[in-house]
Amino acid sequence: MNTQDNDKLGASLxxxxxxxxxxxxxxxxxxxxxxxxxxxxxxxxxxxRRPLVGLAWVASLFVVVMVAQFLYHQQSHQNNxxxxxxxxxxxxxxxKLDAEYRETQPExxxxxxxxxxxxxSLPEDIQRxxxxxxxxxxxxxxxxxxxxxxxxxxxxxxSTLYVTELTEKLARIEEQQVLQGSVDIQLWxxxxxxxxxxTDAALVSRDDGQDENRE
Amino acid sequence: MDKDNNLEALLQSGFRYxxxxxxxxxxxxxxxxxxxxxxxxxxxxxxxxSLSKSLFLITLRNLYIDRYRRNRLVVLEPLxxxxxxxxxNNEPGNEQEIAMDIEWLERSLAILRVEEREAIYLHxxxxxxxxxxxxxxxRSRNTVLSLIRRGRKKLVxxxxxxxxxxxxxxx
Numbered sequence: 001m002n003t004q005d006n007d008k009l010g011a012s013l014x015x016x017x018x019x020x021x022x023x024x025x026x027x028x029x030x031x032x033x034x035x036x037x038x039x040x041x042x043x044x045x046x047x048x049r050r051p052l053v054g055l056a057w058v059a060s061l062f063v064v065v066m067v068a069q070f071l072y073h074q075q076s077h078q079n080n081x082x083x084x085x086x087x088x089x090x091x092x093x094x095x096k097l098d099a100e101y102r103e104t105q106p107e108x109x110x111x112x113x114x115x116x117x118x119x120x121s122l123p124e125d126i127q128r129x130x131x132x133x134x135x136x137x138x139x140x141x142x143x144x145x146x147x148x149x150x151x152x153x154x155x156x157x158x159s160t161l162y163v164t165e166l167t168e169k170l171a172r173i174e175e176q177q178v179l180q181g182s183v184d185i186q187l188w189x190x191x192x193x194x195x196x197x198x199t200d201a202a203l204v205s206r207d208d209g210q211d212e213n214r215e
Numbered sequence: 216m217d218k219d220n221n222l223e224a225l226l227q228s229g230f231r232y233x234x235x236x237x238x239x240x241x242x243x244x245x246x247x248x249x250x251x252x253x254x255x256x257x258x259x260x261x262x263x264x265s266l267s268k269s270l271f272l273i274t275l276r277n278l279y280i281d282r283y284r285r286n287r288l289v290v291l292e293p294l295x296x297x298x299x300x301x302x303x304n305n306e307p308g309n310e311q312e313i314a315m316d317i318e319w320l321e322r323s324l325a326i327l328r329v330e331e332r333e334a335i336y337l338h339x340x341x342x343x344x345x346x347x348x349x350x351x352x353x354r355s356r357n358t359v360l361s362l363i364r365r366g367r368k369k370l371v372x373x374x375x376x377x378x379x380x381x382x383x384x385x386x
Contacts, residue, residue, distance in 0.1 A: 009371075010340070013336070013340050016317055016320045016321075017231045017336065017340050019317065020230065020231050026244060027223050027227075030247075030248060030251050031223065033251070033255055034251065
């Protein structure tokens with residue numbers, strides 16, 4: 001391209017870009033804004049020419065904050081609930097209360113404890129590893145529960161097994177095994193019921209089968 | 216020229232620069248308004264810097280980069296070729312009459328890379344020297360010269376193809 005062509009190209013480009021201009025309305029609006037110089041607001045900064053976009057952005061932010069807050073509270077509530085249940089179970093276990101109904105067969109015990117509105121059949125692994133000694137009524141988080149005394153067939157250690165109906169509230173508690181003070185506690189859900197097995201930590205043996213997966 | 220006229224000229228100049236970046240008027244207008252708002256609401260501590268044309272252009276450019284991500288604007292291939300500047304005015308001769316109408320330029324400019332269009336605009340339309348363009352766009356002078364040269368070459372090639380098409384249509 002020679003110099004003459006360069007000049008022509010430059011001139012054409014200048015002409016092309018000179019034809020591009022902001023409308024008088026846009027210029028007037030921008031100049032007015034420059035003169036006022038109001039402090040920036042979130043909406044005007046984000047939305048400017050598209051207030052709906054700005055509004056949507058703020059709404060989205062609000063939703064995210066609310067969801068995060070909800071999840072945080074839910075998680076916090078769940079943690080609190082688990083702690084409360086563990087504390088309740090440990091406290092009842094430490095009382096070492098005698099069984100009010102001394103029945104060694106779950107079906108018979110269920111017949112005796114007529115106030116219960118859930119079955120008392122025990123999971124197979126519990127039946128295999130523990131001997132039922134009897135039971136009494138108790139409550140977990142305000143709900144009626146059965147507090148069963150069971151003896152470990154291998155070690156002879158007496159544990160307390162809690163059984164109650166799986167409520168929406170208890171369903172949020174995850175399966176876990178924790179040490180609550182001096183009490184080893186296992187929590188799990190099975191067949192529409194909530195179970196808690198409490199044993200003195202000093203008596204828990206790693207060979208007693210409590211850690212095995214439940215059916 | 217009063218203050219408002221100066222500001223209006225500044226706005227229009229910024230708008231044309233934004234057009235060179237976006238190659239779309241609506242997007243360019245958005246960019247200008249965003250940059251204008253940003254500058255109008257600068258912190259008091261930043262007000263010592265007067266509202267100059269270069270500040271406006273740099274603000275526009277930064278906003279464009281923010282908006283479209285750096286990888287769409289930064290030069291990804293090496294452009295620091297030796298003697299790039301020397302070739303600026305020594306392209307193979309093109310003796311055809313250059314009839315560059317608006318429509319042709321619109322199409323031809325669209326095929327340029329953003330950085331080429333930007334460099335050509337600043338150099339040929341705004342009249343900045345290659346060194347000034349380099350400073351404004353934070354590139355080396357050689358890179359700017361290469362961008363201008365390549366951009367011009369593409370425009371000329373587009374013109375050649377356009378001329379061939381016209382000739383074929385006339386046969």
